[in-house]
Amino acid sequence: MSKDPNTIYVGTKPAMSYVLAVITHFNDSDAKEVTLKARGRAITTTIDVVEIVRRKFLKELKTSKIEIGTEEMQREDGTRNVSTIEINLKR
Amino acid sequence: MSKDPNTIYVGTKPAMSYVLAVITHFNDSDAKEVTLKARGRAITTTIDVVEIVRRKFLKELKTSKIEIGTEEMQREDGTRNVSTIEINLKR
Numbered sequence: 590m591s592k593d594p595n596t597i598y599v600g601t602k603p604a605m606s607y608v609l610a611v612i613t614h615f616n617d618s619d620a621k622e623v624t625l626k627a628r629g630r631a632i633t634t635t636i637d638v639v640e641i642v643r644r645k646f647l648k649e650l651k652t653s654k655i656e657i658g659t660e661e662m663q664r665e666d667g668t669r670n671v672s673t674i675e676i677n678l679k680r
Numbered sequence: 681m682s683k684d685p686n687t688i689y690v691g692t693k694p695a696m697s698y699v700l701a702v703i704t705h706f707n708d709s710d711a712k713e714v715t716l717k718a719r720g721r722a723i724t725t726t727i728d729v730v731e732i733v734r735r736k737f738l739k740e741l742k743t744s745k746i747e748i749g750t751e752e753m754q755r756e757d758g759t760r761n762v763s764t765i766e767i768n769l770k771r
Binding site: 629630632633636637639640644652655657658659670672674676 | 720721723724727728730731735743746748749750761763765767
């Protein structure tokens with residue numbers, strides 16, 4: 590995965606961990622935006638994160654882009670397709 | 681839930697059930713669009729459905745709108761917020 594400082598990868602931690610990461614991102618830097626990326630089951634967490642941040646913490650944020658896609662994952666028993674999401678938040 | 685014939689609610693069935701529902705919708709009617717709605721864990725299934733339909737079956741479909749939101753759900757122990765998604769597909 591890339592190290593773009595404006596990208597947060599959402600995984601299996603509780604939603605609040607990523608909510609904090611988003612808030613910290615906007616507080617610590619002059620960043621005007623952040624992109625959340627996730628795949629598979631973490632997609633639901635990502636949407637929870639965006640909703641919690643927008644409704645409870647940073648109400649001025651706008652979702653400027655929501656993109657969905659498919660990625661091939663290598664597995665022992667072959668490849669498997671997994672859905673992905675990218676949500677861009679701007680202030 | 682409403683009975684809008686252009687809306688498919690995605691729940692806990694396997695993704696292929698909803699893939700079939702989308703294909704049937706476009707085959708049986710002169711429908712130009714369909715909206716998939718889901719909440720909670722079914723959000724991931726919804727994105728799987730859209731990706732499978734677009735990549736394997738109806739390649740001309742475009743996602744014209746992806747919206748996320750929050751709904752309050754009544755529970756025995758009070759109310760709980762749950763994330764929602766709406767994806768509109770047009771041909």
